[in-house]
Amino acid sequence: MKNSQIAIIIAIAILIGYSLVRLGNSSTYSSFEDAIALNGEKTTVIGFLDLEGSMDFNPKTVQFSFTAKDKKGNISKVIYNQPKPQDFERSEEITMTGYATDSAFIATEILMKCPSKYNEQNEVDSDKIYK
Amino acid sequence: MEYVGEHLWAANLGRGLTALSFTMALLSTFAYYAKGQDWKKLGRFAFRVHAVSLFGLIGTLFFIMANHYFEFDYVWKHTSLDLPARYLFSAFWEGQEGSFLLWMFWNAVLGFILTYSAKSFEGPVVGVFAAVQAFLVSMVLGVYIGDMHIGYSPFILVRELQDNVGLPWTQFTDYLTRFPNFADGSGLNPLLQNYWMTIHPPTLFLGFASTLVPFSYAIAGLLRRDYKSWINSALIWSFFSVGILGVGILMGGAWAYEALSFGGFWAWDPVENTSLVPWLTMAAGAHLLLVQKNKGGVIPSALFMLILTFLLVLYSTFLTRSGVLGDSSVHAFVDLGLSGQLLIYLLFFSIGSLVLLLARYKGLPKKEKEDRMDSREFWMFIGALTLLISGLQITLSTSYPVFNKLFGPEGLMTLYDKDKVLSDPIDHYNAIQVPFAIVIVLLIGAGQFLSYRKTSTALFFKRQILTLAATTLSALLSAWSLKMWNPMYFLLLWASYYAIIGNLEFLIRWAKGNWNVAGSTVAHVGFGLIIAGSLVSNANKDVISKNKTFIHEEFPANENLLIHEGDTVQMGDYWVSWTGQEEEGYYLNYNLEFFKENEGKLEGSFNLKPRIQLNEKMGNVAEPSTKHFLSKDIYTHVTYADLRSELEKGDEEWKNQFDLELLQGESHFLYGKYKVQLDTLVVEAPSSDGELDYVVLGAGISVRTMQDSVYKIMPVYAVQGDKANHVDAEIEELGLKFRFERINYETNKPVISAAERTEEEEPFILIKAEVFPWINLLWLGSLMIAIGTFIAIVTRIRRS
Numbered sequence: 001m002k003n004s005q006i007a008i009i010i011a012i013a014i015l016i017g018y019s020l021v022r023l024g025n026s027s028t029y030s031s032f033e034d035a036i037a038l039n040g041e042k043t044t045v046i047g048f049l050d051l052e053g054s055m056d057f058n059p060k061t062v063q064f065s066f067t068a069k070d071k072k073g074n075i076s077k078v079i080y081n082q083p084k085p086q087d088f089e090r091s092e093e094i095t096m097t098g099y100a101t102d103s104a105f106i107a108t109e110i111l112m113k114c115p116s117k118y119n120e121q122n123e124v125d126s127d128k129i130y131k
Numbered sequence: 132m133e134y135v136g137e138h139l140w141a142a143n144l145g146r147g148l149t150a151l152s153f154t155m156a157l158l159s160t161f162a163y164y165a166k167g168q169d170w171k172k173l174g175r176f177a178f179r180v181h182a183v184s185l186f187g188l189i190g191t192l193f194f195i196m197a198n199h200y201f202e203f204d205y206v207w208k209h210t211s212l213d214l215p216a217r218y219l220f221s222a223f224w225e226g227q228e229g230s231f232l233l234w235m236f237w238n239a240v241l242g243f244i245l246t247y248s249a250k251s252f253e254g255p256v257v258g259v260f261a262a263v264q265a266f267l268v269s270m271v272l273g274v275y276i277g278d279m280h281i282g283y284s285p286f287i288l289v290r291e292l293q294d295n296v297g298l299p300w301t302q303f304t305d306y307l308t309r310f311p312n313f314a315d316g317s318g319l320n321p322l323l324q325n326y327w328m329t330i331h332p333p334t335l336f337l338g339f340a341s342t343l344v345p346f347s348y349a350i351a352g353l354l355r356r357d358y359k360s361w362i363n364s365a366l367i368w369s370f371f372s373v374g375i376l377g378v379g380i381l382m383g384g385a386w387a388y389e390a391l392s393f394g395g396f397w398a399w400d401p402v403e404n405t406s407l408v409p410w411l412t413m414a415a416g417a418h419l420l421l422v423q424k425n426k427g428g429v430i431p432s433a434l435f436m437l438i439l440t441f442l443l444v445l446y447s448t449f450l451t452r453s454g455v456l457g458d459s460s461v462h463a464f465v466d467l468g469l470s471g472q473l474l475i476y477l478l479f480f481s482i483g484s485l486v487l488l489l490a491r492y493k494g495l496p497k498k499e500k501e502d503r504m505d506s507r508e509f510w511m512f513i514g515a516l517t518l519l520i521s522g523l524q525i526t527l528s529t530s531y532p533v534f535n536k537l538f539g540p541e542g543l544m545t546l547y548d549k550d551k552v553l554s555d556p557i558d559h560y561n562a563i564q565v566p567f568a569i570v571i572v573l574l575i576g577a578g579q580f581l582s583y584r585k586t587s588t589a590l591f592f593k594r595q596i597l598t599l600a601a602t603t604l605s606a607l608l609s610a611w612s613l614k615m616w617n618p619m620y621f622l623l624l625w626a627s628y629y630a631i632i633g634n635l636e637f638l639i640r641w642a643k644g645n646w647n648v649a650g651s652t653v654a655h656v657g658f659g660l661i662i663a664g665s666l667v668s669n670a671n672k673d674v675i676s677k678n679k680t681f682i683h684e685e686f687p688a689n690e691n692l693l694i695h696e697g698d699t700v701q702m703g704d705y706w707v708s709w710t711g712q713e714e715e716g717y718y719l720n721y722n723l724e725f726f727k728e729n730e731g732k733l734e735g736s737f738n739l740k741p742r743i744q745l746n747e748k749m750g751n752v753a754e755p756s757t758k759h760f761l762s763k764d765i766y767t768h769v770t771y772a773d774l775r776s777e778l779e780k781g782d783e784e785w786k787n788q789f790d791l792e793l794l795q796g797e798s799h800f801l802y803g804k805y806k807v808q809l810d811t812l813v814v815e816a817p818s819s820d821g822e823l824d825y826v827v828l829g830a831g832i833s834v835r836t837m838q839d840s841v842y843k844i845m846p847v848y849a850v851q852g853d854k855a856n857h858v859d860a861e862i863e864e865l866g867l868k869f870r871f872e873r874i875n876y877e878t879n880k881p882v883i884s885a886a887e888r889t890e891e892e893e894p895f896i897l898i899k900a901e902v903f904p905w906i907n908l909l910w911l912g913s914l915m916i917a918i919g920t921f922i923a924i925v926t927r928i929r930r931s
């Protein structure tokens with residue numbers, strides 16, 4: 001067998017081996033309900049800010065807590081041990097990576113999508129038209 | 132209907148030029164692939180007309196943006212009156228349409244050059260360009276066929292947007308002046324108001340565009356069954372591509388590091404990944420072409436790599452522009468509804484080129500003799516293979532959102548019932564990519580000492596005794612001083628030093644500065660420096676703004692430092708003081724003074740001004756400030772600041788208002804601290820002619836503290852006619868205020884409201900500061916890659 005063929009076979013084996021390992025290893029998107037069932041395993045929840053819930057940032061302990069609603073409508077308190085992100089109130093969707101505990105979902109990473117940043121619509125206030 | 136104040140000529144000109152550019156690209160494609168000299172001339176003519184009309188359309192878009200014609204949706208969305216002129220370019224390519232145009236611009240420029248330089252290959256090479264351009268121009272065509280639209284034109288007017296058609300306001304001919312919305316646009320995202328945004332996208336897109344040249348040569352070669360005469364041209368262009376794309380990607384990293392508060396230059400974000408992967412495969416392809424030119428026998432893999440690179444650029448375009456990445460990336464484009472069109476584009480070129488490669492595979496020249504294990508070509512092949520595997524790994528992991536769309540719960544074919552996601556992307560990629568990087572830098576180090584065909588083992592080692600010794604010594608010294616003994620990291624450090632020192636030694640000692648090898652050795656030293664710099668600065672990154680809150684080692688909760696205004700606090704080796712902030716345009720600059728301790732005294736060291744960009748329309752953004760030393764950077768940004776104005780904070784002099792209803796003699800325990808008792812109720816109600824003139828009520832209250840001190844006060848309530856007046860009573864020492872509000876006539880009890888004084892909060896900010904050691908190696912390496920590639924290209928052009 002040629003050397004280069006052996007090299008290619010080794011390379012393909014690495015890639016397949018890697019894919020198999022990864023498949024068992026990746027986490028999934030969950031709801032808050034699923035997150036609790038995962039017993040503290042890391043997962044990602046997509047949801048949005050529940051403005052009716054409480055929101056608090058304590059700068060001394062750098063703890064930010066808020067209430068979020070996931071896509072299935074489950075509501076959970078979320079604790080994020082980082083400074084409160086700028087313009088958090090304006091976020092449209094929040095991707096929270098972390099794990100659930102008895103009292104709250106502990107987010108280690110938060111990604112926000114702000115509608116205003118990229119696709120602000122040019123809306124004309126129709127009330128003004130008839131005045 | 133005639134609208135007042137619209138610049139319809141610009142819309143017509145822009146759309147006309149788009150249509151012309153599209154038709155000419157199509158015509159050029161067909162003409163170039165038809166047989167005969169006249170057809171070729173027509174193809175060339177059509178391509179040049181296409182290019183010129185494309186430049187015209189770009190110019191028109193610039194013109195309407197520079198003049199703020201806000202009736203155009205693109206102008207309204209991406210500019211505003213207060214946008215400084217220097218950011219006009221950034222605004223131009225902020226949106227999908229503009230960045231497509233930027234890409235087409237470079238394709239047209241490169242195609243234009245090729246109509247002169249490609250000589251006998253002009254037909255099939257520029258033909259591929261024309262086909263690609265036809266697809267790209269169709270993305271900004273903006274033609275509607277029924278409900279389906281082809282492309283999205285940057286020349287669409289706001290009133291023509293699908294959501295707006297038929298709305299009442301579009302019935303006003305003077306809508307532009309009638310509605311204040313049209314007086315100013317929404318402006319450019321403050322994150323992008325940065326000079327990096329002016330130079331990074333054009334460089335990156337030139338890099339993307341340049342991958343098309345080797346691809347076109349490969350297609351042309353396959354079509355003509357010619358696997359020889361184009362190799363040299365393709366070789367030069369592929370190294371051009373490697374250089375430019377590399378610089379473009381690194382500029383993105385520099386931007387993220389200098390101006391965005393991501394906390395580093397590389398975050399393995401999908402958008403970064405999908406631009407890195409074509410670079411990896413292009414580097415592999417370019418080196419295979421080198422092997423082909425010097426030794427031969429690798430045509431199949433070289434062709435595959437060049438074709439794959441362009442397809443990966445298309446795949447990257449699809450990922451970042453179709454909205455697929457929405458949940459997993461911070462900077463993918465907003466979906467314009469072009470995913471179908473993008474998919475057709477991707478599939479057309481993927482299927483077309485791969486089918487062609489398969490059809491021709493049998494006739495491709497193969498190796499006559501097997502490579503020896505001690506030959507340069509064998510190890511270059513291994514290097515190319517490693518780059519490919521590394522790139523495929525990144526592609527697979529970045530493609531999770533695509534797999535979810537295909538096989539997830541809502542996918543075409545459900546294989547798993549929950550969408551999958553990488554839980555810790557940075558660790559994931561680092562862990563897998565470090566071994567690949569070790570192999571690559573090892574090969575880069577050894578490569579120059581290997582000869583084509585056969586290397587004398589004795590000579591191979593004899594020539595690099597110095598290198599091996601110097602490498603081992605400096606790697607041990609560095610690891611010792613940085614305390615970096617993780618075996619994988621140490622191996623990578625050793626290997627990258629080997630690449631740097633080996634190439635330097637080769638250039639100085641053995642090649643004696645020969646220009647023919649200078650380019651590649653300088654670029655390879657640069658690559659080694661980039662790997663060493665990334666490794667050292669990342670693996671030894673030190674957060675110095677630690678506070679004492681400690682929750683759990685996995686929680687980075689203690690990485691932010693709270694500083695009160697005027698305070699000086701310790702941070703790592705420094706003492707830092709926040710002396711206030713000042714406004715500068717859109718920015719709020721926070722002045723941080725750093726001091727070093729010297730024999731018990733603090734000596735001023737340097738100042739930093741991390742800032743927050745204030746933008747009412749799009750939200751506030753923190754920008755870091757970095758002090759650069761030769762051996763390290765100190766990187767700070769404000770992670771929290773109270774940006775409320777005095778007015779917004781409100782007149783919150785008093786808080787916790789609480790109503791007490793007490794009868795004489797009754798008491799209440801207030802705020803868990805004070806015993807409040809109503810001692811007496813004094814009434815004064817003089818009357819004349821049987822009518823009450825006024826009533827004055829005084830509540831004699833005693834407040835007893837936990838320390839047993841007693842304060843006696845009397846708030847007063849006065850009523851005359853339907854007017855009421857209060858005279859509040861304050862206890863200065865306790866910060867308490869009482870008001871006699873009224874009498875509750877249902878219970879006949881006086882209502883006294885109490886309130887506590889808000890303690891004046893001292894202003895504070897939270898900052899995060901990190902030390903990146905030796906990050907300058909990375910930038911030096913980037914510079915050397917650019918210079919080395921430039922030298923290599925110039926010497927190759929001269930030789931050919």
